[in-house]
Amino acid sequence: MQLTRTEIHLGGRWVRPDGTGTIPVENPATEETIAEIPACTATDVDRAVAAARAAFDGWADTGPADRAAALDRLHDALASRADALAETIGRELGSPRKFAARVQVGLPLRVLRGYADLARQPAPAETIGNSLVLREPVGVVGAITPWNYPLHQVVAKLAAALAAGCTVVLKPSELTPLVAYQLFDAIDEAGLPPGVVNLVTGTGPVVGAALAGHPDVDMVSFTGSTAVGRQIAHLAADRIARVALELGGKSANIVLDDADLTTAVKAGIGNCFVNSGQTCTAWTRMLVHRTRYAQALELAADIAAGYRLGDPFDPATRLGPLVSATQRDRVREYIARGLADGGRLVTGGPDAPVPDRGHFVAPTVIADVDPDSALAQEEVFGPVLAVIPFDDTDQAVAIANNSRYGLAGAVFAGDEQRALAVARRIRTGSVDVNGGSFNPLAPFGGYKQSGIGRELGVHGLAEFTQLKSIQR
Ligand code: NAD
Secondary structure, eight states: OOOOOOOEEETTEEEOOSOOEEEEEEETTTTEEEEEEEEOOHHHHHHHHHHHHHHHHHHHHSOHHHHHHHHHHHHHHHHTTHHHHHHHHHHHTOOOHHHIIIIIIHHHHHHHHHHHHHHHSOOOOEEETTEEEEEEEOOEEEEEOOSSSTTHHHHHHHHHHHHHTOEEEEEOOSSSOHHHHHHHHHHHHHTOOTTSEEEOOOOIIIIIHHHHTOTTOOEEEEESOHHHHHHHHHHHHTTTOEEEEEOOOOOEEEEOTTSOHHHHHHHHHHHHHGGGGOOTTOOOEEEEEGGGHHHHHHHHHHHHHTOOBSOTTSTTOOBOOOSOHHHHHHHHHHHHHHHHTTOEEEEOOTTSOOOSSSOOOOOEEEESOOTTSHHHHSOOOSSEEEEEEESSHHHHHHHHHOSSEESOEEEEOSSHHHHHHHHHHSOSSOOEETTOOOOTTSOBOOEETTEESOBSHHHHHHHTEEEEEEEO
16 A cells, blocks of 8 residues: 655645655554655645635535535545555554454544534524524634544544534644545545645644644644643634644543442453553543452453553454654653552563564553552553552542543442442543443543543534524
């Protein structure tokens, strides 16, 4: 498969960028450079925003049936490429092949279909007294996305924005940009009107910042780190542009004394290690009632040891590499710091064997973690679980809420009503009770420094609209 690309997608065509530089893309499992992509400039961003602006009025006026049909065609064009998309994500991110197919590609396909259905049935105009209240598209959207779910993060923004009647300029992560190119091949095949979606590639400080600060971008929809989200909010604030921010997390999984321990620990480890721990919603803190603590640690050690590291294309592999050498070194430093701060190594750790080549970190469980320490407070973004004991439910809730983040969480209890009562007390945008599964139609987003706004489903669509009142 030819992965190197020299062009960007503006106004419905592949064109040469203004920038002449290139950015190498690495396969993190082999450490080989597998492609190069253009390093765009602020001039390319200007051209892309102009194309999106020119397309806006026409797309905003498109009726529900036509918008839905375009999203359906995009879904079908992507679905016909599902194998190639999963292979690309396996190569640029190191996602194990099965996970890449089921989640990295399967989830965005479900999201696209869901938005086609929502686009077909637009929200009826509301009447409040003598006012007719309409929802209108926000305008031109700058979408900036991270590397960890490189197709899903893009589709979650793009599908909602298009369903709402907005036009889009996308800047994908420079670490995993290749699947976005395949998405634009599908956009061509689906025959979306020129300029409705545009692609610029490059680094965050150059291309991302130019897009976030562009005077003709009405809304910036960003997924990434809290540090960069803060910078983007500052740039948007200068011109009072709308932002939607999906940021970091440090989610807690509370295991109450009457929980089914095997289910809770197995699900907890699975959630923490999913995508090699590079998941914003990962339950990276496991809080266990002290009467079950020793047993939970034994189970955790056994389960974690069963996670096989290796070649993402080997069907036996459950954990691929981390995305980059920088990320791997960062995660290893967090493990060392967690142990230096008094944590007890249960399994894995800095000296556990990993493949010679590739940016691998062994699945690691650390017990007795101080809830105020760096390992319990900071987002690690690797396969590292911090386990913390508690003595009563109030203390568990206090530890869970002792975080500047508020993205996700979980509660396991024998009595579901008890679990639901605890879930209500957790200050996060979502909580799963007794293994409740991910719902791509439910609002997704964070409290506190985990973000502003919601993605997915009808609430995600509403983010890309603004309200107008007409008085009669
Ligand atoms: P990142 O913040 O470094 O980069 C995200 C995107 O922003 C990339 O496209 C990058 O090029 C761009 N960028 C970087 N600096 C920029 C700047 N100064 N101005 C404008 N754009 C800039 O994040 P990452 O390392 O790619 O992804 C990991 C982070 O994303 C984690 O913190 C994770 O929790 C978060 N994340 C959040 C969610 C969510 O939905 N809440 C989902 C996935 C990932």
